[in-house]
Amino acid sequence: MASSEDTVTGSRSIAAGETRGDWRDRARRFSKSDFVRSFPYWFIPFSIMGLGVYGGIGWNTLISLTDYEGFQPPDFTDLDFSMYVQALQDPSVILVTKNTFVLMVAFTTITMILGLFLAIVLDRGIRYREKIQTIYLLPMALSFVVTAQFWLWMYNINNGLVNAVIGLFGLGPYNWIGNPDLVLGAVVFALIWQFSGYAMVVFLAGLQSLPDDQFEAARIDGASTFKTYWRVIIPQLKSSSVSAAVILVIFALKAFTFLYSMFGQYRVPRATDILATLMVREAFQLQNWAFSAAIATILLVMSLAVIAPYLYYQYKQGSL
Amino acid sequence: MSNATNSRAESIARVLPALDYSKIAIYLLVMTFAAFFISPIWTGLVTAFKTTGAVTATTPFLPPGPDGFTLQKWTTAIEYLSTGMTNSLLMSFPATIASVTLGSTAAYGLTLVDWHKRTQFAVLVLFMFGIFIPYQAVLVPLSDFWINMVGVDGLVGPVLGGLPFFTERHSRLFAVTVTHVVYGIPICMLLFRGYYVALSDELIEAAKIDGASITSIYRRIVLPLSKPMFGVVFIYQFTMIWNEFLFSLTLIGSSASPAATVTLVLSGLGSDLTGVDFGLRMAGAFVAALPTLIIYVLFAEQFAKGLASDN
Structure with missing residues (x-):
């Protein structure tokens, strides 16, 4: 009897030992798995970034629901959408939104067209192509603070180069910065100057990935150069176009530095006031934290409306 | 004839x-x-x-x-901007190194190691959104975090106060540096990811079969192979951080602050009640752009590569 009990306990302990061993083995295998071993590699950067980006967005949304302003700490017990209501009813916010769209559409369209044009020109077997590309891309390596200084001088009413050049054609001089009808166009032109080299690089990469024989085939069919580009080459640059357009639109939405630096203050001329400048001014000059957080959320939603379809498109293309 | x-x-x-x-x-x-x-x-x-x-x-x-002809504008500009240049260097180098390193490890963990395709993809998408969101959407929390919650003005002073020229205001510079690391990670990750995806699998598969661990694959194979890409990402990210203005403006505040970065100082240079001194402004603009211009002249190709794969 005693012995049989012994065997029972014995066998039980063996079974327990087995499961424990199994569990340990599994834990060891898990700890050696690719998931655990690669965890620190991606999770540390991911959590830092996630806290900054998504934590920041969440917190910003929370602040936008309060009435936080001035130097008092925000009151999180009384949450409502009053700031959004205020923003949507404010005529100056509506004007600023309109400016944002005008800047975004004009800047993106013209930069894309110019970038594509330059890419096609440089793709036609130009000598010293790399050198020329370097010159075209140079503005992109400069800070907006720096380029804003250059353009402020270019647009100077008495001594600026722009007025000197159009003076050759008997035009001007115009007060590019001071005239509310001209200042937005002047800013857009300067931004096109800075970004068209970038658009060109994106399109050039697209052009160079196309096989050469298409051009030959179109030529044999008797198509003119213009027609070949218009009908055959440009339609294949859809992916490059989408990428360039998204980057440019997102940039136009958040353009702040150039405007601030050009005018040297938070309060930029009304005609160039966009959501991005309004948001920073409301927060850091006027301490209307909750109101500016609401503007920031509107800006974020506008950006997401561009980014989300873009990422989905990239995913569908299999290039994500 | x-x-x-x-x-x-x-x-x-x-x-x-x-x-x-x-x-x-x-x-x-x-x-x-x-x-x-x-x-x-x-x-x-x-x-x-x-x-x-x-x-x-x-x-x-x-x-x-x-x-x-005069060189006086240049000497004035250099005098004006020298503290800002030092501050920008103090900020840009650590911020670039940290965000590039973290970007590389993140890209490695998400591309060259297969642990769960769907989760990896979800993490990747979250990183991608991080590249594109306008910084305005996080500015208010950021300044609230650094100035009210962390109390950054009193944080670094007692620790690093003994260093020469390090005043308490420089702790704001520390805040800007950390901020740049956080928001620089996603773009660095994306740049490295493009490179790692195109990397040949053979070496890594062979190493796996030989029983090499994830860490030794990274150290022995991936790091040496990604040396050129480190160059591209470093140049790109350094230029971006050096040129950046919004974080400096909102976290440091004034161009007169001893912690002001060079872009912040430049934005207030050469204008007073009598008008704008354009000679001084232009000289200042070149002094402030000098490091990025040197990098651009030396490494234009890498810079273009960074830009072209930034989408």
Whole structure:
């Protein structure tokens, strides 16, 4: 009897030992798995970034629901959408939104067209192509603070180069910065100057990935150069176009530095006031934290409306 | 006679074999655009060498004459911007190194190791959104975090206060540095990811079969192979951080602050009640852009590569 009990306990302990061993083995295998071993590699950067980006967005949304302003700490017990209501009813916010769209559409369209044009020109077997590309891309390596200084001088009413050049054609001089009808166009032109080299690089990469024989085939069919580009080459640059357009639109939405630096203050001329400048001014000059957080959320939603379809498109293309 | 003209035309044709009008038109076009892109920079450069009188009296894009030439604007600008330059260097190098390193490890963990495809993809998408979101959407929490919650003004002072020229205001510079690391990670991750996806699997598969661990694969294979990409990402990210202005403005606040970065100082340079001193401004703009210009001249190709894969 005693012995049989012994065997029972014995066998039980063996079974327990087995499961424990199994569990340990599994834990060891898990700890050696690719998931655990690669965890620190991606999770540390991911959590830092996630806290900054998504934590920041969440917190910003929370602040936008309060009435936080001035130097008092925000009151999180009384949450409502009053700031959004205020923003949507404010005529100056509506004007600023309109400016944002005008800047975004004009800047993106013209930069894309110019970038594509330059890419096609440089793709036609130009000598010293790399050198020329370097010159075209140079503005992109400069800070907006720096380029804003250059353009402020270019647009100077008495001594600026722009007025000197159009003076050759008997035009001007115009007060590019001071005239509310001209200042937005002047800013857009300067931004096109800075970004068209970038658009060109994106399109050039697209052009160079196309096989050469298409051009030959179109030529044999008797198509003119213009027609070949218009009908055959440009339609294949859809992916490059989408990428360039998204980057440019997102940039136009958040353009702040150039405007601030050009005018040297938070309060930029009304005609160039966009959501991005309004948001920073409301927060850091006027301490209307909750109101500016609401503007920031509107800006974020506008950006997401561009980014989300873009990422989905990239995913569908299999290039994500 | 007609014979003679013919032969002359022929000889000219021989000298200029490929003289065709569309080629000439294209080169003219290329040069015109080169002038378009260079002219604001060139005009700024010559203006920086002009005396205040010569700035208004001479044609903007022509170099100054001997009586209108001065280096004084440059010395003033360097004097003005030297603290800002030091601050920007102190901020840009650690911020770039940290975000590039973290970007590389993140890309490694998400591309070259397969642990769960769907989760990896979800993490990747979250990173991608992090690249594109406008920073305005996090500015209010950021300044709230650093200034009210962390109390950054009192944080670094006691620890690093013993260092020369390190005042308590420089703790704001620390805040800007950390902020740049956080928001720089996603773009660095994306740049490295593009490179790692294109990397040949063979070496890594072979190493896995040999029983190499995730860490040793990264250290022995991936790191050495991604040296050129480290160059590209470093150049790109350094330029971006050096040129950045919004975080400096909102976290440091004033161009008069001893912690102000060079872009922040430049934004307040050369303007007073009498108007804008354009010579000084232009000189200042070049001094502030100098590191990025040097990098660009030396590594234009890498910079273009970084830009082109940034989408």
